[in-house]
Amino acid sequence: MLQKKNAVLVDGVVLNGPIMDSKAGEKFVEEACKIIMEEVIQKAEDVTEKVCEWRAPETLKMILDLEMRDTGESHQKLLQLCQDVIQYSVKTSHPRFFNQLYAGIDYYSLAARFITEALNPSVYTYEVSPVFLLVEEAVIKKMIEFIGWEEGDGIFNPGGSVSNMYAMNLARYKFCPEIKEKGLSGLPRLVLFTSEECHYSMKKAASFLGIGTENVYFIKTDERGKMIPEELEKQVQRARKEGSAPFLVCATAGTTVLGAFDPLDKIANICEKHGLWLHVDASWGGSALISKKHCKLLHGIHRADSVAWNPHKMLMAGIQCCALLVKDNSGLLKKCYSAQAAYLFQQDKFYDVNYDTGDKSIQCSRRPDAFKFWLMWKALGTTGLEERVNRALALARYLVEEIKKREGFQLLLEPEYANVCFWYIPPSLRKMEEGPEFWQKLHQL
Amino acid sequence: MLQKKNAVLVDGVVLNGPIMDSKAGEKFVEEACKIIMEEVIQKAEDVTEKVCEWRAPETLKMILDLEMRDTGESHQKLLQLCQDVIQYSVKTSHPRFFNQLYAGIDYYSLAARFITEALNPSVYTYEVSPVFLLVEEAVIKKMIEFIGWEEGDGIFNPGGSVSNMYAMNLARYKFCPEIKEKGLSGLPRLVLFTSEECHYSMKKAASFLGIGTENVYFIKTDERGKMIPEELEKQVQRARKEGSAPFLVCATAGTTVLGAFDPLDKIANICEKHGLWLHVDASWGGSALISKKHCKLLHGIHRADSVAWNPHKMLMAGIQCCALLVKDNSGLLKKCYSAQAAYLFQQDKFYDVNYDTGDKSIQCSRRPDAFKFWLMWKALGTTGLEERVNRALALARYLVEEIKKREGFQLLLEPEYANVCFWYIPPSLRKMEEGPEFWQKLHQL
Numbered sequence: 001m002l003q004k005k006n007a008v009l010v011d012g013v014v015l016n017g018p019i020m021d022s023k024a025g026e027k028f029v030e031e032a033c034k035i036i037m038e039e040v041i042q043k044a045e046d047v048t049e050k051v052c053e054w055r056a057p058e059t060l061k062m063i064l065d066l067e068m069r070d071t072g073e074s075h076q077k078l079l080q081l082c083q084d085v086i087q088y089s090v091k092t093s094h095p096r097f098f099n100q101l102y103a104g105i106d107y108y109s110l111a112a113r114f115i116t117e118a119l120n121p122s123v124y125t126y127e128v129s130p131v132f133l134l135v136e137e138a139v140i141k142k143m144i145e146f147i148g149w150e151e152g153d154g155i156f157n158p159g160g161s162v163s164n165m166y167a168m169n170l171a172r173y174k175f176c177p178e179i180k181e182k183g184l185s186g187l188p189r190l191v192l193f194t195s196e197e198c199h200y201s202m203k204k205a206a207s208f209l210g211i212g213t214e215n216v217y218f219i220k221t222d223e224r225g226k227m228i229p230e231e232l233e234k235q236v237q238r239a240r241k242e243g244s245a246p247f248l249v250c251a252t253a254g255t256t257v258l259g260a261f262d263p264l265d266k267i268a269n270i271c272e273k274h275g276l277w278l279h280v281d282a283s284w285g286g287s288a289l290i291s292k293k294h295c296k297l298l299h300g301i302h303r304a305d306s307v308a309w310n311p312h313k314m315l316m317a318g319i320q321c322c323a324l325l326v327k328d329n330s331g332l333l334k335k336c337y338s339a340q341a342a343y344l345f346q347q348d349k350f351y352d353v354n355y356d357t358g359d360k361s362i363q364c365s366r367r368p369d370a371f372k373f374w375l376m377w378k379a380l381g382t383t384g385l386e387e388r389v390n391r392a393l394a395l396a397r398y399l400v401e402e403i404k405k406r407e408g409f410q411l412l413l414e415p416e417y418a419n420v421c422f423w424y425i426p427p428s429l430r431k432m433e434e435g436p437e438f439w440q441k442l443h444q445l
Numbered sequence: 446m447l448q449k450k451n452a453v454l455v456d457g458v459v460l461n462g463p464i465m466d467s468k469a470g471e472k473f474v475e476e477a478c479k480i481i482m483e484e485v486i487q488k489a490e491d492v493t494e495k496v497c498e499w500r501a502p503e504t505l506k507m508i509l510d511l512e513m514r515d516t517g518e519s520h521q522k523l524l525q526l527c528q529d530v531i532q533y534s535v536k537t538s539h540p541r542f543f544n545q546l547y548a549g550i551d552y553y554s555l556a557a558r559f560i561t562e563a564l565n566p567s568v569y570t571y572e573v574s575p576v577f578l579l580v581e582e583a584v585i586k587k588m589i590e591f592i593g594w595e596e597g598d599g600i601f602n603p604g605g606s607v608s609n610m611y612a613m614n615l616a617r618y619k620f621c622p623e624i625k626e627k628g629l630s631g632l633p634r635l636v637l638f639t640s641e642e643c644h645y646s647m648k649k650a651a652s653f654l655g656i657g658t659e660n661v662y663f664i665k666t667d668e669r670g671k672m673i674p675e676e677l678e679k680q681v682q683r684a685r686k687e688g689s690a691p692f693l694v695c696a697t698a699g700t701t702v703l704g705a706f707d708p709l710d711k712i713a714n715i716c717e718k719h720g721l722w723l724h725v726d727a728s729w730g731g732s733a734l735i736s737k738k739h740c741k742l743l744h745g746i747h748r749a750d751s752v753a754w755n756p757h758k759m760l761m762a763g764i765q766c767c768a769l770l771v772k773d774n775s776g777l778l779k780k781c782y783s784a785q786a787a788y789l790f791q792q793d794k795f796y797d798v799n800y801d802t803g804d805k806s807i808q809c810s811r812r813p814d815a816f817k818f819w820l821m822w823k824a825l826g827t828t829g830l831e832e833r834v835n836r837a838l839a840l841a842r843y844l845v846e847e848i849k850k851r852e853g854f855q856l857l858l859e860p861e862y863a864n865v866c867f868w869y870i871p872p873s874l875r876k877m878e879e880g881p882e883f884w885q886k887l888h889q890l
Binding site for chain 1: 453475531644648649810
C-alpha cells in the first residue's frame with residue numbers, strides 16, 4: 001500500500017515497484033541446482049545410466065514444449081523442462097561418452113564455471129574484471145613456460161578455430177602491417193602452408209580472412225599423418241616461383257583424426273630459412289606438454305611464433321577454454337588488434353592500462369575462460385594434470401593391445417597419441433580379400 | 446586390495462584404479478554452490494554491499510595466491526580462494542553496478558547456464574546436442590518474427606563483434622562468391638559504409654577480414670548521432686567514382702555512446718538503389734523490438750539482409766548471448782561458411798542433416814547460448830521481456846527529468862533509448878563561460 005501511495009510512474013511503468021520476487025528467483029536457482037546435482041553430477045559416474053535418451057528431431061520437438069508464449073510458465077513447469085532438457089541431452093561426463101577430443105567431468109573447473117556464470121563478468125578492462133584479468137595473465141605465463149618461451153603474450157578466446165584465425169591474422173600483420181588499414185586488394189597473393197591432415201578451421205580461417213582457400217597449400221603427409229618437411233620445402237619454392245607471397249606455416253601437434261604430430265624442429269628450420277611465421281595448432285596435442293613422459297611429442301615447439309592450445313580437451317577444463325599464445329612480447333597482439341575505442345580504453349586511468357586486454361581481442365565482451373583452468377590447476381597441481389595426460393595415453397595403449405588380440409578388429413596404425421583408429425570387420429567380411437569390394441562393403445558398414 | 450591384485454598396469458599407470466574421489470568432488474561443487482548462493486546471488490539485491498572491493502593490480506596479486514604449483518591445494522584452501530575471487534570481483538548483479546549495456550541478474554538464465562555448464566555440450570551436430578540445436582532453431586525463428594521477416598536463418602556466436610564479422614563476410618560472399626576460394630588479391634578495393642558513431646568492431650572486422658580499415662567509409666551523423674542518408678548517398682557515389690566496389694552498409698540500431706538509431710527505412714532505400722547488403726548492428730538496440738511501445742525505434746529493420754542482436758544486454762540473458770540473423774533462407778550461411786569436414790558432417794546420417802549447424806559457423810566447438818535465453822523467455826513470457834525493456838527506458842526517462850531539475854548537471858541531448866549522456870559541472874565551473882578553457886577543465890574532471 002505504501003509503495004502504491006508513493007509510486008513513481010513514468011511512461012506507464014511504476015519505477016519503484018518490485019521488479020521481481022528475488023526470494024522466489026533464488027529458490028528457483030536452488031531447486032535447479034538440486035536437479036543438476038542429482039541428474040547430471042551424481043549420475044556422471046554411473047555406468048548404468050544412459051549417455052543420452054536419443055530421440056529423432058521430430059519426436060523430440062513434440063516432447064519438449066519449445067514454443068515461447070506471451071505469458072510465462074510456472075516454476076514447477078520450468079523445473080520439469082529442466083529435467084527434460086537434461087534427460088534428452090548427451091551426458092558428456094558419462095563414462096561411456098566417447099568423443100574424439102573430450103569427455104568426463106572435472107569438479108573444480110565446474111565450480112569455477114558456476115562462479116563466473118553467477119558473477120557474469122566481461123573481460124576487457126582491469127576495472128571491470130580485476131581478478132579474471134590477473135588470473136588470465138598468470139595462466140598464460142604458465143602455459144608459456146611449458147612451451148619453453150622465455151616470454152610471450154596471449155589471449156583466451158572462443159575456440160581453437162578462432163585461435164588459428166588470430167594466428168593467421170597476426171602472421172599476416174607481421175608480414176605486412178599495412179594490410180590492417182589498406183586490406184589485401186592490390187597485393188600479391190598471400191600463401192600459407194599446412195598439412196593435408198590439418199584441422200578444417202585452416203580453410204575456414206583463410207576464407208574468412210580474405211586470403212582464400214585456394215591459397216592454403218596442403219602439404220603431403222607420411223603414412224603416420226605427419227607433414228613431410230621436404231614436401232613443405234618444395235611447396236614454398238613453388239609458391240615463390242609463382243610470384244605469390246608465402247607468409248605462414250601452420251603445423252599441427254595432434255591431428256584430429258590420427259592424432260599425428262608434425263615434426264616441428266624440421267619445419268622450424270624451413271620457416272627460419274624462408275622467413276615464415278610458424279604457427280602450431282596444438283589445440284588437441286598441447287596438453288602433452290604438461291607430461292614429462294609425453295612432451296617430447298612436441299619437440300621443437302619453443303621455436304614456434306604462436307601456439308593454439310585448448311585445455312578444454314584432454315585436460316577437461318570445460319568448453320570453451322582455448323588460448324592463443326604468442327612468442328612476441330613487444331605488443332604485437334595489441335598493435336594488430338587495437339581499435340582504440342575511446343569510450344572503453346582511456347589512457348589516463350588511475351592504474352597501469354597495460355592490464356586492459358580489450359585491444360588484444362577481436363571480441364568486445366569476452367568470457368573469463370582462464371579462470372576455470374586456473375582453479376583446476378590450483379586443485380590438482382601440475383602433477384595432477386600430468387597424471388590426467390599420462391592416464392589418457394595409457395588407456396589408448398591398453399585399447400591398442402586389446403584390438404590386436406581380438407578377432408574382427410584391425411588397427412589402422414600404431415597411435416602416438418590418444419586417437420586409436422581401427423576397423424571392425426564383421427564375420428561376413430573376415431575371409432574376403434582386401435580388394436575394392438571389401439573396402440566398399442566395410443565403408444557402408 | 447582386490448583392485449591392487451587385479452591392477453591393469455600400462456606405462457606405469459594403474460588403469461582400473463579410481464581416477465578421483467567423485468564423492469569428494471561432488472561435495473566440493475556443493476560447497477562452492479553454497480558460497481555462490483550466499484555471496485553472489487543472495488547479495489545481488491543488497492544495496493549495503495559493495496559493488497566491488499577494489500584493489501590496485503599489485504595489491505590484488507599479493508592478496509590472491511595466483512601461483513600454480515606442482516601439488517594441489519586442499520578443498521578448504523580452494524573454497525577460501527573462491528570466496529576471495531568473489532570478494533574482489535565486480536558484482537555485475539549489484540543494484541549500483543552501472544554499465545553502458547548490461548546490469549542485474551536474471552534467475553532463469555542463470556539456472557540455464559548452470560545446466561549447460563554441468564552438461565558441457567558442444568553444439569555442432571544434432572547427435573551430440575539434440576536439445577540445444579532444436580532450442581536454438583526455435584529461438585532464432587522467434588527473433589526473426591520480431592524483426593518482421595517471413596523466413597530466415599541465424600546462428601548464436603560469441604559476441605556482437607563476431608556477429609558483425611559474420612555479416613560482413615556474408616555480404617562479401619553474396620557480392621562475390623569466388624572470394625571464398627580466391628581471396629581478395631587482385632580484386633578491386635571493397636568498400637563498406639557505416640556511421641561515425643558505429644561500434645569499433647566495424648574497424649576490427651574490416652581489418653580482420655582483409656578489407657582494411659581505410660575501406661570503411663564513415664558517414665556523418667546528425668546532432669543526435671544518427672547516420673545522415675544524404676551523406677551515405679554521396680559516399681556511395683564517391684566510392685563508385687573512385688573505381689572501388691561498394692558492397693555493404695552497416696547501420697546501427699542503438700549506438701554505444703548516444704544510443705542513437707539510424708534511419709533504417711531511408712538507408713534501405715539507398716541500399717536497394719545501389720544493390721548493397723544492409724546489415725543492422727542492433728546488438729544493443731535490438732531488444733526494443735520486443736516492446737510494442739518502443740519497437741518503432743527500429744522501423745524498417747525488416748528490410749535488412751542481416752541483423753546482430755544481443756539478448757545478453759538489455760534483456761539480461763547472461764554474457765554471451767548473441768545472435769546473427771540472416772534474411773536469406775536458401776542456405777547462404779552454410780554455403781559461405783562450410784568447410785565440409787568429413788569426420789564431423791557426414792551426409793549419410795540416420796536423421797536430417799539440415800539440423801547440423803557446424804557448417805554455418807566459424808567455430809568448431811560452440812556453446813549453447815540460445816538455451817539460457819529460451820528458458821528465460823519461457824519463464825517471463827514475451828510480456829515479461831517487454832516489461833523489462835519498458836522499465837529500462839522509463840528509468841532513463843526518469844533520470845533525464847532529474848538531471849534537468851538539478852543544479853550542476855547538464856544534459857547532453859534528449860535520449861531516445863536507455864543511454865543518458867550528461868555532464869557534471871562542479872561549483873567552480875558553474876559561472877564560467879563555455880569556452881575552450883571551460884571544456885578543457887571539464888574534460889580533466
